[in-house]
Amino acid sequence: MPSPPFLVFTDLDGTLLDHEDYSHDPAEPALARLRAAGVPVILASSKTAGEIAPLRADLGLADHPAIVENGAGVLEPGAEAPEDRGRYGELRVLLDRLPASLRAAFRGFGDWDVPMIARRTGLPLAEAELAARRRFSEPGLWRGSEAQKAAFLGALAAQGVQAREGGRFLTLSFGGTKASRMAEIAARYGRPFTVALGDAPNDVEMLEAADLGFVIANPHRPSLPPLSGEAGGRIVRIDAAGPKGWNAAMERVIKGRGI
Template sequence: MPRPALLIFTDLDGTLLDHDTYSYAAAEPALDQLRRTGVPVILASSKTAAEIAPLRAELGFAAHPAIVENGAGILEPGAEAPESGGRYDELRATLDRVPTDLRAQYQGFGDWDVAEIARRTGLPPAQAALAARRHHSEPGIWSGDADGQAAFVAALREHGVTARAGGRFLTLSFGGTKAGRMADIAARHRTPFVVALGDAPNDAEMLEQADLGFVIANPAHPPLPPLSGEAQGHIQRIDAPGPKGWNAAVERVITEYGF
């Protein structure tokens, strides 16, 4: 039987990119090997298309689609960031329809100027401006307690809005997940072997759905609980954090699975 095509889907912040510096330098050996062998690397992030398009080109994977805004959209191969479209304005309006006491405890990117987004994310101002160019989703911070957050999420759900916790933010959208988009993109290929890498709760479904998933360590937040398929070896944990762990995971795939 011919070897199946290898597809790699990867989260960015805290996984391929260092949580604090946003550098991918430690992953460069594996990235270089993937580029040389033509393996598609599909970026899957809560970042906007405006952020991902230049990064995808810099990494050398502009010929492949990317999953943007936590699965709320797909940036097609070679495409630049859209200037319009999406349901962001509707999302912001819906956010303001939840009870006032709950709304007051959540602040999202739409409540902040670029300087505040830069402060909250650690991004340089120019990158923070790209992060503000949202079309599908709203990342933000819940400042209340866990019970209040549960009530906030339930109130949003009544209006068709879902909330997903990532490495830094609680992100709101009208739906779409990394896992769902991964399935859509994988279906474009014939029986691929799908590898997924991530570090946060919003990556869990993607990791569980892949043929092989890797949980990359991120000391900045609590580790993910045991995931479905982990006991059977379909999900593996890498102790090294961020791009160093990413490099180790991909090199393991290349060596152990013969790609």
Template sequence: MPRPVLLIFTDLDGTLLDHETYSHEAAAPALEALRGAGVPVILASSKTAAEIAPLRADLGLAAHPAIVENGAGILEPGAEAPRTGSRYRALRTALDQVPAPLRQRFRGFGDGGAHWIADATGLAPEAAALAAQRLYSEPGIWSGSEAEKTEFLAALRAQGVSGREGGRFLTLSFGASKAGQMAEIAARYSTPYMVALGDAPNDREMLEQADQGFIIANPHRAPMPPLDGEETGRIQRIAAAGPKGWNQAVLRVIADFGI
């Protein structure tokens, strides 16, 4: 691939997309400038490939890869989302090898189905159906004790599966991360200057790995703790929330690079 001056890696919900309306309209000026300059924008989200593929096309970013399922996989440029994946089947098989009393304490998306996902997440039925089309990872709700959860995760680790806790869900995967996929994608472009934008703790590794990171304000959650790089200005906080803050941060980068 030709080497661009910049690579932009961005979270979606609460960052490029408004937390409540899911609109990206306020980011339109910066997005248009990036597209005009040929700067790749890499979406990086907990969303599935089925959720990201139409959104990526709507944003005019289908020519670039996207990081899906919180870093558990990559949606390749121009690709439509597959309906099933071998990694997900292997993950479900590993999950079912856990001792039954522990397994029963975890209800994953693959156990509940689209209607349960809609109830658990507040997503509309159509969106919940897309969230159910998993390829690499399994979010779920843990209902046991902390001691049982420790045993549960240990049993999964013995099979190469790791767990990561979010606001409500415990997500299982074979250990890939946003930051790891970010490095893999950057290598495809001969590792240009990397900018990352995010608003939540699961963006931390990506922000800290970037040459320049921006924490976008999210009034719906507690502020992120101080990150490695803030003292030197390598990571900066943007006071405006969602796509408005995203637009401010990216326009700053565009000006700095003379784009």
């Protein structure tokens, strides 16, 4: 395929989607210009393939791959969500083998019914049901001490399980990051200039690996610490939050890249 002018890799919740109502409307002007210019916008989220597939279609981005479950998997262009559960059952077994004192401090999606997932995420019930259909990762909430958390993460790491802090949840998986998937997907397109947008700790590697990264403000969580590349202007902070900030960042790129 011909190499596009550039690639956009974007987080969803709190970045392209509003933290409260999940709307992307304020970002639509820049999205429309990118679609018209043939610039692939690649979703990169902790969401499942079941959640991302309809959202990707609604955004007019179904011709491009999407990074799902924090980089633990990829949803291919045009694909629907697979029916199998991948390695999720294996992950839950390892989690339940932990000492009871550590296990009790972590409650994940597999410990909640769909109404509880809806309450914890703010999603409608139908979307919460899609969020529960995980294949690679387990998001949850940590309720123990920092010392317990270190022991919890260490015990899981010994079993090959990694953890990522996101905008809302601590997410467990067998590996794969947004940054590693970004590199794989960029290679498909001939490695053009890459732009990444995010707001949470699980976006940091992707932001630092991109040619240009934007930290979108999120008033609902502490600000990210200074990032590698920020002092030299390769990573830029946008004061506006959510899709409004996303639109401002992308309008800056569109102008700067001559689109």
